[in-house]
Amino acid sequence: MFNQVWLSQLKKHRAIAVIRAPKMVLGEQMALAVASGGMRLIEITWNGDRAPELISQLRAELPDCLIGTGTLFNVQQLQDAIACGAQFLFSPHTDPAMIQAAVAKNIPIIPGALTPTEIITAWHYGASCVKVFPVQSLGGTNYIKSLQAPLGHIPLIPTGGVTLKNAKDFLQVGAVAVGLSGELFPPESVLQENWTSITQQAKTLIRRLQ
Known part of the structure:
Protein backbone atom coordinates (compact mmCIF):
# COMPACT_ATOMS: atom_id res chain seq x y z
CA MET A 1 0.00 0.00 0.00
CA PHE A 2 2.75 2.46 0.90
CA ASN A 3 4.24 2.04 -2.58
CA GLN A 4 0.92 3.01 -4.19
CA VAL A 5 0.77 6.17 -2.07
CA TRP A 6 4.39 7.00 -2.94
CA LEU A 7 3.81 6.44 -6.66
CA SER A 8 0.69 8.61 -6.59
CA GLN A 9 2.71 11.42 -5.00
CA LEU A 10 5.44 11.03 -7.62
CA LYS A 11 2.95 11.11 -10.47
CA LYS A 12 1.30 14.19 -8.98
CA HIS A 13 4.43 16.25 -8.29
CA ARG A 14 6.91 14.73 -10.81
CA ALA A 15 10.08 16.36 -9.40
CA ILE A 16 12.24 15.91 -6.31
CA ALA A 17 14.44 18.71 -4.97
CA VAL A 18 17.77 17.24 -3.83
CA ILE A 19 19.47 19.32 -1.13
CA ARG A 20 23.12 18.77 -0.20
CA ALA A 21 23.69 21.45 2.42
CA PRO A 22 27.14 22.50 3.70
CA LYS A 23 25.40 24.07 6.72
CA MET A 24 22.12 23.03 8.29
CA VAL A 25 20.75 26.60 8.32
CA LEU A 26 21.34 26.84 4.55
CA GLY A 27 19.66 23.47 4.02
CA GLU A 28 16.59 24.71 5.87
CA GLN A 29 16.39 27.87 3.76
CA MET A 30 16.93 25.89 0.54
CA ALA A 31 14.02 23.61 1.47
CA LEU A 32 11.75 26.50 2.43
CA ALA A 33 12.59 28.26 -0.84
CA VAL A 34 11.61 25.37 -3.11
CA ALA A 35 8.53 24.63 -0.98
CA SER A 36 7.50 28.27 -1.47
CA GLY A 37 7.88 27.64 -5.19
CA GLY A 38 5.42 24.75 -4.99
CA LEU A 58 11.56 20.15 8.10
CA ARG A 59 8.95 17.49 8.89
CA ALA A 60 7.54 19.95 11.43
CA GLU A 61 8.03 23.09 9.33
CA LEU A 62 6.70 21.73 6.03
CA PRO A 63 3.77 19.43 6.84
CA ASP A 64 2.50 19.59 3.24
CA CYS A 65 5.80 18.20 1.89
CA LEU A 66 7.30 14.73 1.92
CA ILE A 67 10.80 14.99 3.41
CA GLY A 68 13.13 12.16 2.53
CA THR A 69 16.83 11.50 2.42
CA GLY A 70 19.46 10.19 0.02
CA THR A 71 23.10 9.19 -0.32
CA LEU A 72 22.48 6.34 2.11
CA PHE A 73 25.22 3.72 1.95
CA ASN A 74 24.28 1.01 4.45
CA VAL A 75 21.53 -0.45 6.62
CA GLN A 76 22.64 1.44 9.74
CA GLN A 77 22.33 4.81 7.99
CA LEU A 78 18.98 3.75 6.57
CA GLN A 79 17.66 2.81 10.01
CA ASP A 80 18.94 6.10 11.46
CA ALA A 81 17.21 7.98 8.64
CA ILE A 82 13.90 6.25 9.34
CA ALA A 83 14.30 7.00 13.05
CA ALA A 101 15.14 -3.20 5.65
CA ALA A 102 13.11 -0.35 4.14
CA VAL A 103 10.37 -2.67 2.87
CA ALA A 104 10.06 -4.15 6.37
CA LYS A 105 9.39 -0.64 7.71
CA ASN A 106 7.01 0.32 4.87
CA ILE A 107 9.21 3.24 3.79
CA GLU A 118 21.11 -3.45 -12.05
CA ILE A 119 17.65 -1.93 -12.55
CA ILE A 120 15.95 -5.34 -12.74
CA THR A 121 17.92 -6.58 -9.72
CA ALA A 122 16.84 -3.58 -7.62
CA TRP A 123 13.20 -4.08 -8.66
CA HIS A 124 13.38 -7.80 -7.95
CA TYR A 125 14.48 -7.16 -4.36
CA GLY A 126 11.52 -4.86 -3.71
CA ALA A 127 12.57 -1.33 -4.67
CA SER A 128 9.69 1.17 -4.74
CA CYS A 129 11.22 2.81 -7.84
CA VAL A 130 14.72 2.81 -9.28
CA LYS A 131 16.97 5.85 -9.50
CA VAL A 132 18.81 5.83 -12.83
CA PHE A 133 22.08 7.54 -11.95
CA PRO A 134 24.05 9.18 -13.43
CA VAL A 135 21.68 9.22 -16.40
CA GLN A 136 23.58 11.75 -18.51
CA SER A 137 26.60 9.48 -18.79
CA LEU A 138 24.59 6.99 -20.87
CA GLY A 139 22.75 9.41 -23.12
CA GLY A 140 20.13 11.12 -20.94
CA THR A 141 16.60 11.00 -22.32
CA ASN A 142 17.57 8.59 -25.12
CA TYR A 143 18.72 6.07 -22.53
CA ILE A 144 15.48 6.28 -20.54
CA LYS A 145 13.50 5.95 -23.77
CA SER A 146 15.47 2.87 -24.81
CA LEU A 147 14.70 1.19 -21.48
CA GLN A 148 10.94 1.55 -21.84
CA ALA A 149 10.27 -1.40 -24.17
CA PRO A 150 11.79 -4.08 -21.90
CA LEU A 151 11.50 -2.29 -18.54
CA GLY A 152 8.40 -0.11 -18.89
CA HIS A 153 6.82 -1.75 -15.83
CA ILE A 154 9.57 -0.41 -13.55
CA PRO A 155 9.12 3.23 -12.40
CA LEU A 156 12.38 5.07 -13.12
CA ILE A 157 13.63 8.34 -11.60
CA PRO A 158 16.59 9.76 -13.54
CA THR A 159 19.07 12.00 -11.75
CA GLY A 160 22.54 13.32 -12.51
CA GLY A 161 22.06 15.39 -15.63
CA VAL A 162 18.45 16.52 -15.27
CA THR A 163 18.01 20.26 -15.92
CA LEU A 164 15.12 22.73 -15.91
CA LYS A 165 15.17 22.53 -19.70
CA ASN A 166 15.21 18.76 -20.16
CA ALA A 167 13.17 17.65 -17.11
CA LYS A 168 9.92 17.41 -19.06
CA ASP A 169 11.68 15.47 -21.84
CA PHE A 170 12.54 12.74 -19.31
CA LEU A 171 8.90 12.49 -18.27
CA GLN A 172 7.74 12.37 -21.88
CA VAL A 173 9.99 9.39 -22.64
CA GLY A 174 8.71 7.41 -19.66
CA ALA A 175 10.35 8.50 -16.38
CA VAL A 176 7.88 8.61 -13.47
CA ALA A 177 9.66 11.63 -11.94
CA VAL A 178 13.03 13.41 -11.95
CA GLY A 179 15.51 14.52 -9.31
CA LEU A 180 17.31 17.87 -9.52
CA SER A 181 20.01 19.36 -7.34
CA GLY A 182 22.45 21.91 -8.79
CA GLU A 183 19.91 23.16 -11.32
CA LEU A 184 17.52 24.19 -8.57
CA PHE A 185 20.23 25.45 -6.26
CA PRO A 186 22.87 27.37 -8.24
CA PRO A 187 25.93 27.71 -5.96
CA GLU A 188 26.01 31.49 -6.33
CA SER A 189 22.35 31.77 -5.24
CA VAL A 190 23.03 29.67 -2.14
CA LEU A 191 26.22 31.60 -1.38
CA GLN A 192 24.39 34.92 -1.65
CA GLU A 193 21.37 33.46 0.18
CA ASN A 194 19.18 34.57 -2.71
CA TRP A 195 16.18 32.46 -1.72
CA THR A 196 13.79 34.40 -3.98
CA SER A 197 15.84 33.28 -6.97
CA ILE A 198 15.64 29.64 -5.85
CA THR A 199 11.88 29.90 -5.31
CA GLN A 200 11.64 31.21 -8.86
CA GLN A 201 13.68 28.25 -10.15
CA ALA A 202 11.20 25.90 -8.48
CA LYS A 203 8.23 27.75 -9.98
CA THR A 204 9.84 27.64 -13.42
CA LEU A 205 10.40 23.89 -13.12
CA ILE A 206 6.82 23.21 -12.06
CA ARG A 207 5.45 25.34 -14.86
CA ARG A 208 7.56 23.48 -17.44
CA LEU A 209 6.43 20.10 -16.14
CA GLN A 210 2.73 20.90 -16.47
Whole structure:
Protein backbone atom coordinates (compact mmCIF):
# COMPACT_ATOMS: atom_id res chain seq x y z
CA MET A 1 0.00 0.00 0.00
CA PHE A 2 2.75 2.46 0.90
CA ASN A 3 4.24 2.04 -2.58
CA GLN A 4 0.92 3.01 -4.19
CA VAL A 5 0.77 6.17 -2.07
CA TRP A 6 4.39 7.00 -2.94
CA LEU A 7 3.81 6.44 -6.66
CA SER A 8 0.69 8.61 -6.59
CA GLN A 9 2.71 11.42 -5.00
CA LEU A 10 5.44 11.03 -7.62
CA LYS A 11 2.95 11.11 -10.47
CA LYS A 12 1.30 14.19 -8.98
CA HIS A 13 4.43 16.25 -8.29
CA ARG A 14 6.91 14.73 -10.81
CA ALA A 15 10.08 16.36 -9.40
CA ILE A 16 12.24 15.91 -6.31
CA ALA A 17 14.44 18.71 -4.97
CA VAL A 18 17.77 17.24 -3.83
CA ILE A 19 19.47 19.32 -1.13
CA ARG A 20 23.12 18.77 -0.20
CA ALA A 21 23.69 21.45 2.42
CA PRO A 22 27.14 22.50 3.70
CA LYS A 23 25.40 24.07 6.72
CA MET A 24 22.12 23.03 8.29
CA VAL A 25 20.75 26.60 8.32
CA LEU A 26 21.34 26.84 4.55
CA GLY A 27 19.66 23.47 4.02
CA GLU A 28 16.59 24.71 5.87
CA GLN A 29 16.39 27.87 3.76
CA MET A 30 16.93 25.89 0.54
CA ALA A 31 14.02 23.61 1.47
CA LEU A 32 11.75 26.50 2.43
CA ALA A 33 12.59 28.26 -0.84
CA VAL A 34 11.61 25.37 -3.11
CA ALA A 35 8.53 24.63 -0.98
CA SER A 36 7.50 28.27 -1.47
CA GLY A 37 7.88 27.64 -5.19
CA GLY A 38 5.42 24.75 -4.99
CA MET A 39 7.67 21.70 -4.71
CA ARG A 40 6.43 19.00 -2.36
CA LEU A 41 9.10 16.27 -2.58
CA ILE A 42 12.33 17.25 -0.85
CA GLU A 43 15.39 15.03 -0.36
CA ILE A 44 18.01 15.96 2.22
CA THR A 45 21.24 14.11 1.48
CA TRP A 46 22.52 12.14 4.45
CA ASN A 47 26.05 13.48 3.99
CA GLY A 48 24.91 17.10 4.42
CA ASP A 49 25.41 19.04 7.64
CA ARG A 50 23.34 17.64 10.56
CA ALA A 51 21.00 15.82 8.18
CA PRO A 52 19.00 13.94 10.85
CA GLU A 53 18.25 17.16 12.72
CA LEU A 54 17.34 18.97 9.50
CA ILE A 55 14.96 16.21 8.36
CA SER A 56 13.20 16.21 11.71
CA GLN A 57 12.90 20.01 11.67
CA LEU A 58 11.56 20.15 8.10
CA ARG A 59 8.95 17.49 8.89
CA ALA A 60 7.54 19.95 11.43
CA GLU A 61 8.03 23.09 9.33
CA LEU A 62 6.70 21.73 6.03
CA PRO A 63 3.77 19.43 6.84
CA ASP A 64 2.50 19.59 3.24
CA CYS A 65 5.80 18.20 1.89
CA LEU A 66 7.30 14.73 1.92
CA ILE A 67 10.80 14.99 3.41
CA GLY A 68 13.13 12.16 2.53
CA THR A 69 16.83 11.50 2.42
CA GLY A 70 19.46 10.19 0.02
CA THR A 71 23.10 9.19 -0.32
CA LEU A 72 22.48 6.34 2.11
CA PHE A 73 25.22 3.72 1.95
CA ASN A 74 24.28 1.01 4.45
CA VAL A 75 21.53 -0.45 6.62
CA GLN A 76 22.64 1.44 9.74
CA GLN A 77 22.33 4.81 7.99
CA LEU A 78 18.98 3.75 6.57
CA GLN A 79 17.66 2.81 10.01
CA ASP A 80 18.94 6.10 11.46
CA ALA A 81 17.21 7.98 8.64
CA ILE A 82 13.90 6.25 9.34
CA ALA A 83 14.30 7.00 13.05
CA CYS A 84 14.63 10.75 12.42
CA GLY A 85 11.50 10.80 10.27
CA ALA A 86 12.64 10.40 6.66
CA GLN A 87 9.59 9.59 4.54
CA PHE A 88 11.45 8.16 1.55
CA LEU A 89 14.98 6.82 1.05
CA PHE A 90 17.41 7.09 -1.87
CA SER A 91 20.76 5.35 -2.25
CA PRO A 92 23.34 5.74 -5.03
CA HIS A 93 23.62 1.96 -5.38
CA THR A 94 21.62 -1.26 -5.04
CA ASP A 95 22.02 -3.12 -1.75
CA PRO A 96 19.49 -5.95 -1.20
CA ALA A 97 19.79 -5.70 2.60
CA MET A 98 18.95 -1.99 2.53
CA ILE A 99 15.95 -2.58 0.27
CA GLN A 100 14.65 -5.34 2.52
CA ALA A 101 15.14 -3.20 5.65
CA ALA A 102 13.11 -0.35 4.14
CA VAL A 103 10.37 -2.67 2.87
CA ALA A 104 10.06 -4.15 6.37
CA LYS A 105 9.39 -0.64 7.71
CA ASN A 106 7.01 0.32 4.87
CA ILE A 107 9.21 3.24 3.79
CA PRO A 108 9.70 3.85 0.04
CA ILE A 109 13.24 2.90 -1.04
CA ILE A 110 14.71 4.09 -4.33
CA PRO A 111 18.12 2.50 -4.96
CA GLY A 112 20.48 3.73 -7.64
CA ALA A 113 21.17 1.62 -10.73
CA LEU A 114 22.37 2.23 -14.26
CA THR A 115 22.38 -0.92 -16.41
CA PRO A 116 19.30 -3.03 -17.20
CA THR A 117 20.71 -5.80 -15.01
CA GLU A 118 21.11 -3.45 -12.05
CA ILE A 119 17.65 -1.93 -12.55
CA ILE A 120 15.95 -5.34 -12.74
CA THR A 121 17.92 -6.58 -9.72
CA ALA A 122 16.84 -3.58 -7.62
CA TRP A 123 13.20 -4.08 -8.66
CA HIS A 124 13.38 -7.80 -7.95
CA TYR A 125 14.48 -7.16 -4.36
CA GLY A 126 11.52 -4.86 -3.71
CA ALA A 127 12.57 -1.33 -4.67
CA SER A 128 9.69 1.17 -4.74
CA CYS A 129 11.22 2.81 -7.84
CA VAL A 130 14.72 2.81 -9.28
CA LYS A 131 16.97 5.85 -9.50
CA VAL A 132 18.81 5.83 -12.83
CA PHE A 133 22.08 7.54 -11.95
CA PRO A 134 24.05 9.18 -13.43
CA VAL A 135 21.68 9.22 -16.40
CA GLN A 136 23.58 11.75 -18.51
CA SER A 137 26.60 9.48 -18.79
CA LEU A 138 24.59 6.99 -20.87
CA GLY A 139 22.75 9.41 -23.12
CA GLY A 140 20.13 11.12 -20.94
CA THR A 141 16.60 11.00 -22.32
CA ASN A 142 17.57 8.59 -25.12
CA TYR A 143 18.72 6.07 -22.53
CA ILE A 144 15.48 6.28 -20.54
CA LYS A 145 13.50 5.95 -23.77
CA SER A 146 15.47 2.87 -24.81
CA LEU A 147 14.70 1.19 -21.48
CA GLN A 148 10.94 1.55 -21.84
CA ALA A 149 10.27 -1.40 -24.17
CA PRO A 150 11.79 -4.08 -21.90
CA LEU A 151 11.50 -2.29 -18.54
CA GLY A 152 8.40 -0.11 -18.89
CA HIS A 153 6.82 -1.75 -15.83
CA ILE A 154 9.57 -0.41 -13.55
CA PRO A 155 9.12 3.23 -12.40
CA LEU A 156 12.38 5.07 -13.12
CA ILE A 157 13.63 8.34 -11.60
CA PRO A 158 16.59 9.76 -13.54
CA THR A 159 19.07 12.00 -11.75
CA GLY A 160 22.54 13.32 -12.51
CA GLY A 161 22.06 15.39 -15.63
CA VAL A 162 18.45 16.52 -15.27
CA THR A 163 18.01 20.26 -15.92
CA LEU A 164 15.12 22.73 -15.91
CA LYS A 165 15.17 22.53 -19.70
CA ASN A 166 15.21 18.76 -20.16
CA ALA A 167 13.17 17.65 -17.11
CA LYS A 168 9.92 17.41 -19.06
CA ASP A 169 11.68 15.47 -21.84
CA PHE A 170 12.54 12.74 -19.31
CA LEU A 171 8.90 12.49 -18.27
CA GLN A 172 7.74 12.37 -21.88
CA VAL A 173 9.99 9.39 -22.64
CA GLY A 174 8.71 7.41 -19.66
CA ALA A 175 10.35 8.50 -16.38
CA VAL A 176 7.88 8.61 -13.47
CA ALA A 177 9.66 11.63 -11.94
CA VAL A 178 13.03 13.41 -11.95
CA GLY A 179 15.51 14.52 -9.31
CA LEU A 180 17.31 17.87 -9.52
CA SER A 181 20.01 19.36 -7.34
CA GLY A 182 22.45 21.91 -8.79
CA GLU A 183 19.91 23.16 -11.32
CA LEU A 184 17.52 24.19 -8.57
CA PHE A 185 20.23 25.45 -6.26
CA PRO A 186 22.87 27.37 -8.24
CA PRO A 187 25.93 27.71 -5.96
CA GLU A 188 26.01 31.49 -6.33
CA SER A 189 22.35 31.77 -5.24
CA VAL A 190 23.03 29.67 -2.14
CA LEU A 191 26.22 31.60 -1.38
CA GLN A 192 24.39 34.92 -1.65
CA GLU A 193 21.37 33.46 0.18
CA ASN A 194 19.18 34.57 -2.71
CA TRP A 195 16.18 32.46 -1.72
CA THR A 196 13.79 34.40 -3.98
CA SER A 197 15.84 33.28 -6.97
CA ILE A 198 15.64 29.64 -5.85
CA THR A 199 11.88 29.90 -5.31
CA GLN A 200 11.64 31.21 -8.86
CA GLN A 201 13.68 28.25 -10.15
CA ALA A 202 11.20 25.90 -8.48
CA LYS A 203 8.23 27.75 -9.98
CA THR A 204 9.84 27.64 -13.42
CA LEU A 205 10.40 23.89 -13.12
CA ILE A 206 6.82 23.21 -12.06
CA ARG A 207 5.45 25.34 -14.86
CA ARG A 208 7.56 23.48 -17.44
CA LEU A 209 6.43 20.10 -16.14
CA GLN A 210 2.73 20.90 -16.47
